[in-house]
Amino acid sequence: MFTSVLVANRGEIACRVFRTAKRMGLRTVAVYSEADAQALHVREADEAVLIGPAPARESYLDGAKVLAAAKATGAEAIHPGYGFLSENADFAEAVIAAGLVWIGPPASAIRAMGLKDAAKARMIAAGVPVTPGYQGEDQSGETLAAEAAKTGYPVLIKAVAGGGGKGMRRVDDPAEFADALASAQREGQASFGDPRVLIERYITRPRHIEVQVFGDSHGQVVHLFERDCSLQRRHQKVIEEAPAPGMDAATREAVTGAAVRAAQAVGYVGAGTIEFIADASEGLKADRIWFMEMNTRLQVEHPVTEAITGVDLVEWQLRVAAGEPVPLTQDQLSIDGWAMEARLYAEDPANGFLPSVGRLDHFHLPDDIRVDTGVEQGGEVSAFYDPMIAKLIVHAETREAAAERLAEACGSVQVWPVKTNAGFLKRCLEHSRFVAGDVDTALIGAEGEALFRVDASEDVALAGAGVLLDRAVWDDSYYEKQPSPWDPSSYALGGFRLNGQKNTALVLSVDGQKRSLTIGDRESRRLTTSAGRKVSIDYGRRSAPSRRAVATVEGQAFGFTEVDDDVVVVFDQGSATRVEPWKAAALVGGSTASDGALRAPMPGRIVAAPVKAGDAVSKGQPVVVLEAMKMEHALVAPFDGVVTEVNVAAGDQTTDGAVLAVVEAS
Known part of the structure; x- marks a missing residue:
């Protein structure tokens, strides 16, 4: 076994690999760009090397700089993580040529499976069923349009070097084909340096089933069962689970067997994933599942496989790269319970899921489940890299219990001012179709705004109001520095008085929307509405890192953080809501397009x-x-x-x- 490993990646996957490497007694080396100088993965490594400016092509995608960092630090092996250089056959060869250990599959396997068109041709030759479509060399717009028509609409345009939904477009109408093709080609060129595409039939009720495979240099290949990654948005995975709901023994045997044959066909070594698309119109059936592609690396969703098998896949990667055999045989592997993973992204579901960037001034994730992350409070979410900030992973005896536990975890997320999809994730997990296991890749699109946007409840507004009123009355230093924020001449509070006037109209801005609350009597550190609903504030829970400030409305607790003297952010069900006194300034600015x-x-x-x-x-x-x-x-x-x-x-x-x-x- 080598004694040191450099991770040619960043963020949560770098931290994840370091965790196992350190447990195994290996020295760890990080590389980082100028944008990541203060990143968590840099501090968690034993040694770190700056390799260039923020753009990935000048740092993380520059193989020569990564190799130079390995040489300078005496690293003996390189783990590529996922993304960046992980499926770059030339880089794999360069690592080996430099006398280092490549913790990944042979370059020949990467090349064989790295391009979707060539991979499909090889699978056809190996007798693995593939999705109907076109994967030819002629990339002219006329030929591609003709092949799409021959395949039959709707079709998928997919970048041949793609992954993660990048360079992929669904086309329902021939009139839309040319624009979709141009967009897919641009994204393929930008993301992978290759504008070529293939065409596939679009399955109308598709499920995304993938099988974790693992091979060694001694000719052994095993599978670690399947994962279901069907809950997707724009071809990006949202929730992953293992095993797949509705998978019977016969279908499992067929799909896992096909996955092993696929890996054997390319002499695969290390961790890989064979992805299949299933027609779920009549449930999962062996004759309705087709090979889609192979990812020649560790997957983002590998923790759910680890949870149900009890295996550390990174440890397996390190051992197999060192020449050891796969640690377990096929008959020693079994499924234990159910696991689910949610991808927490820095994005705004209410604004078309646009990525959100900036400093994580308030950052709290659940501490009673597995969390893989590469950021922390005070860190930055950069515009230069993927917006995923954490993975929340749970394991339970049943699927129902796993979904309930993960929904609860997503609901406890507190992040500000960067926006996240935590509330959206919770709503997905609690949706009746998901709970019933009736999932396909179109579920999110079909449900629309009900999952994307939810207005803050009155109780959220009450919680925010309670904190603001509590500060105005009880924080003497705040009160002395400036006029009360509840001055009716400044904020039109309808004559609110500190001596407890009854039935006062309190006017607030709640995420920019005007809300009026009727306030009744206020007693010591409590706010009471005219309807008799009581709000209490507890600041004491901030005394320990795992405890938070809480506003309680009729027994229901809401986390909160104070942004400045007259702004509070209330956390509820994974969402963050800004509450402040209503004033003209609340209506100005922002990035909305209401003015065109x-x-x-x-x-x-x-x-x-x-x-x-x-x-x-x-x-x-x-x-x-x-x-x-x-x-x-x-x-x-x-x-x-x-x-x-x-x-x-x-x-x-x-x-x-x-x-x-x-x-x-x-």
């Missing part, structure tokens, strides 16, 4: 500006396409109108909040 101005939601690069000044546009029509956090984001017309300004062109860099274009209502 389309502002950049984050720093990024303009990849397309398909309209020009004077063009008529319809509501929802793309006006500017921005690339940030490795994904394309279309900024669309907020209403029917005419474009009066286009301030950017393809290739331009933009800053957060910049006005990219303006649409005037017609």
